[in-house]
Amino acid sequence: MLEKHSLELISFDICPYVQRSVILLKRKQVAFKLTFIDLENTPSWFNEISPLGKVPLLLVRKQETDQPIVLFESAAINEYIDAVTEPALRPHDPLERAHESAWIAVSSDLLMGLYTVMMSKDFQEVEEAESNLWDTLIHVEKQVNGGSSFSSRGFSLVDAAFAPFFMRMMMLKRLRSHENWLAMPKILSWARALLALPEVRESVVPQFKARYLEMLRAHESTVLLEID
Incomplete structure (x- = not known):
């Protein structure tokens, strides 16, 4: 389901919450980009797309040239990753x-x-x-x-x-x-x-x-x- 999608995680370098998603992506051997920002001096583009002003974010592009869909909150991010990659880890029940x-x-x-x-x-x-x-x-x-x-x-x-x-x-x-x-x-x-x-x-x-x-x-x- 992720054949043409590109994934980019946004966070800072020792964030425990983005680490959850990195673990999952590596576990499933899914390609992704990891971009670190300075939380003391957040870039303007981050402030524009982060509704809570927090990390991590996952930017999902269906095509490289598309505007990204922004996901936030690590639990929601990992639920999405699991839903669109194999094997599914969440139980069916x-x-x-x-x-x-x-x-x-x-x-x-x-x-x-x-x-x-x-x-x-x-x-x-x-x-x-x-x-x-x-x-x-x-x-x-x-x-x-x-x-x-x-x-x-x-x-x-x-x-x-x-x-x-x-x-x-x-x-x-x-x-x-x-x-x-x-x-x-x-x-x-x-x-x-x-x-x-x-x-x-x-x-x-x-x-x-x-x-x-x-x-x-x-x-x-x-x-x-x-x-x-």
Whole structure:
């Protein structure tokens, strides 16, 4: 269905949300262009086409000379990619699809909580956000099938959504080595399996860690020295 379509993702270089789409496109071996912008100085063309002023965007052109159709919000972008490429990863059953969409929303909430842990200057705020992360992960543990993917059906959009969260979480030593993992063996096994996938390893820029540390320094992060 994408024979003549061109896909261009717009984001910044260490965005976890665009990473979800990069993972999916690489998983499905779909050609795409990735364009990075400076969020501190967004180009005028971006402001004109982004209704929320946020990334990622997916520009879909049916022909190279066509004006693009602009998709936004990573969940919607990945649903479109999955719908027009093979093999389809979303389940056919409406209830199962809704169930997966709900857990993708949980992954977004976890990413926001982790952002607070990583970027806040307030020790109490970091502590509260970290506690909330573990509380949410307890619920995730009950849903994971115990293998290398969220669902027993295999790799899904839920896996693509959670992988950027796990990648960043495992960079922080105290989270990576926390005793709470003893009560969450299924998530830990799942996270390790996801992070070993080529499409996940190759979904970030080569200088990802250096750029992430740069962002932590800019925010005067309290956890900067715990990143390895």
